[in-house]
Amino acid sequence: MELGLYLHYGPALVSGFAVTILCWIAGSLGGMVVGFAIASLQHWAGRPVRWLLQAYIEIIRGTPFMIQLFILYYGGPYVGVVLGPVEAGILSFVVYGSPYFSEIFRSGFESIPKGQIEAARCVGLGEGSIVRRIILPQMLVLITAPLTNFVIILSKETAILSVVTVPELLYQTQTMAAETFTYIEPYVALSLFYWLMVVATTWLGAKVEARVTRHLRRA
Amino acid sequence: MKPETLPADANDPIITVRHMTKHFADFEALHDINLDVHRSEVLCLIGRSGSGKSTLLRCLNFLEQYDGGEVRMGGQLIGWQDGPSPRKPLPAAALRDQRKNIGMVFQQFNLWPHYTALQNVVEALLRVKKLPRAEAQARAEAALQEVNLKEKADSYPASLSGGQQQRVAIARAIAMEPKLMLFDEPTSALDPELVGEVLNVMKKMAAEGMTMVVVTHEMGFAANVADRVAFLDSGRLVACVPPAEVFGTEPADPRIRAFLQTYRERNVV
Ligand SMILES: Nc1ncnc2c1ncn2[C@@H]1O[C@H](COP(=O)(O)OP(=O)(O)OP(=O)(O)O)[C@@H](O)[C@H]1O
Ligand SMILES: [Mg+2]
Numbered sequence A: 001m002e003l004g005l006y007l008h009y010g011p012a013l014v015s016g017f018a019v020t021i022l023c024w025i026a027g028s029l030g031g032m033v034v035g036f037a038i039a040s041l042q043h044w045a046g047r048p049v050r051w052l053l054q055a056y057i058e059i060i061r062g063t064p065f066m067i068q069l070f071i072l073y074y075g076g077p078y079v080g081v082v083l084g085p086v087e088a089g090i091l092s093f094v095v096y097g098s099p100y101f102s103e104i105f106r107s108g109f110e111s112i113p114k115g116q117i118e119a120a121r122c123v124g125l126g127e128g129s130i131v132r133r134i135i136l137p138q139m140l141v142l143i144t145a146p147l148t149n150f151v152i153i154l155s156k157e158t159a160i161l162s163v164v165t166v167p168e169l170l171y172q173t174q175t176m177a178a179e180t181f182t183y184i185e186p187y188v189a190l191s192l193f194y195w196l197m198v199v200a201t202t203w204l205g206a207k208v209e210a211r212v213t214r215h216l217r218r219a
Numbered sequence B: 001m002k003p004e005t006l007p008a009d010a011n012d013p014i015i016t017v018r019h020m021t022k023h024f025a026d027f028e029a030l031h032d033i034n035l036d037v038h039r040s041e042v043l044c045l046i047g048r049s050g051s052g053k054s055t056l057l058r059c060l061n062f063l064e065q066y067d068g069g070e071v072r073m074g075g076q077l078i079g080w081q082d083g084p085s086p087r088k089p090l091p092a093a094a095l096r097d098q099r100k101n102i103g104m105v106f107q108q109f110n111l112w113p114h115y116t117a118l119q120n121v122v123e124a125l126l127r128v129k130k131l132p133r134a135e136a137q138a139r140a141e142a143a144l145q146e147v148n149l150k151e152k153a154d155s156y157p158a159s160l161s162g163g164q165q166q167r168v169a170i171a172r173a174i175a176m177e178p179k180l181m182l183f184d185e186p187t188s189a190l191d192p193e194l195v196g197e198v199l200n201v202m203k204k205m206a207a208e209g210m211t212m213v214v215v216t217h218e219m220g221f222a223a224n225v226a227d228r229v230a231f232l233d234s235g236r237l238v239a240c241v242p243p244a245e246v247f248g249t250e251p252a253d254p255r256i257r258a259f260l261q262t263y264r265e266r267n268v269v
Helices: A006-044 A045-061 A067-077 A085-111 A114-122 A127-166 A170-182 A184-212 B055-058 B092-099 B119-128 B133-146 B162-174 B192-207 B219-225 B242-247 B254-265
Strands: B011-024 B027-038 B042-046 B069-072 B101-103 B178-182 B213-215 B228-233 B236-241
Touching: A006 A045, A006 A085, A006 A127, A006 A170, A045 A085, A067 A085, A067 A127, A085 A127, A114 A127, A114 B092, A114 B101, A114 B162, A127 A170, A127 A184, A127 B119, A170 A184, A170 B242, B011 B055, B027 B055, B027 B236, B042 B055, B042 B219, B055 B178, B055 B213, B101 B162, B119 B133, B119 B162, B133 B162, B162 B192, B192 B213, B192 B219, B219 B242, B228 B242, B228 B254, B236 B242, B236 B254, B242 B254
Parallel strands: B042 B213, B042 B228, B101 B178, B178 B213
Antiparallel strands: B011 B027, B011 B069, B228 B236
16 A cells, blocks of 8 residues: 555545535435425326326436436437536435335335324324424434435445546545546445445444434334 | 312313214225214213224224214314315314313323333323423322322332323323313223222212213223213114113113123122
């Protein structure tokens, strides 16, 4: 290992890491928000809307992420959607992630016994309160682990963004490798950064899980 | 079980049901139901499984949409907009306002497991009645006191017995000060030794003048506490009479006789 290389390429790697984190967090949060909206609509909206959403879910889940990214970035301009690489990266993450997130949320919704919701309606609670106060806190218990898992999967999918020249971690790593004809140094750094993301996500997931299961342990 | 002096308007119906019908797809679950429940009255609904007791009860607070006829409370049509047919359901806020006046207790308790007993009761006081927290807390504690569970205020449902859970569910309903209480087999999910504590709370409520409609298989409760007993058979209200006419002498209707026979065979009545 030539540690001296890091002196020179460190800043580029760190900036790549920052871009990765940005795409990953913005994409995950956006995907969760859209996924939650989809799951809610599937729960409450009428049949045509539900049918359309189901089609969206099937199509997105049935195609590889890289193809979706290509279509958005290279195909977008043909229909007037011109995006920079980072914007395209984030948006494609939202598109790609939302059906998976929505399925996780849907299973959460379905896990709450109907009687609890009827009891809430009987005391006059509104639908908003029912979601926030009755459904969400309980379904978080169930979905924290699958959510954490999928966010970890997404963290590694960010590597694909390099194919549309997003200056993320893998892109910077490959640049370093190409310019210095080294492999160990760049890819050790790369692995370390991904490992950091996974560890941080796992830690956060455990924290959230501990918080949302308080009532189960204090029983 | 009634207070000595009834209020002057004791005979006003709290809720009136006229020509109500309910279908599930093509199946007619309720047929031309007519019923008045009066202030401070305890009405027990009996009938065999599948006769439509739960459906009737759930139509009263629009958990099920009845399709024909009317249910009125204080003159207001429940659930539907008053007007020519085809009628539209009330906006959500208006339905919530109606439901605030109708408490309901379920066979499966339906407590919210992530909240303590007190939080279960406080929730709607805060968010529906919009009481300040201190007042909501005080009123919730008083409701738990009513069902003799003040000391369990901070327990989660999972750590309570079935009887205790059902009493918390009753406290949650009465804290809202409803004009009418609906009970759907409140003791059917309980171990036999826990039935009494729930029935005692209900008897106390009846004695304090609460208007109650109770679906029950507890014939003793129906015989002793009810002012009237309504018998449902295949979605039809066959009789709605004082309990003595059902349990005292031989009831005239053969369907009621056959129904009670099954209980006699188990030495319940
Ligand atoms: N959601 C529903 N969809 C279709 N049919 C239903 C539905 N709910 C009830 N039914 C039918 O309506 C009839 C009356 O049901 P209901 O639950 O009111 O009976 P019940 O008298 O309460 O019986 P039990 O004593 O078993 O609780 C039954 O034949 C039942 O199968
Ligand atoms: Mg029933």
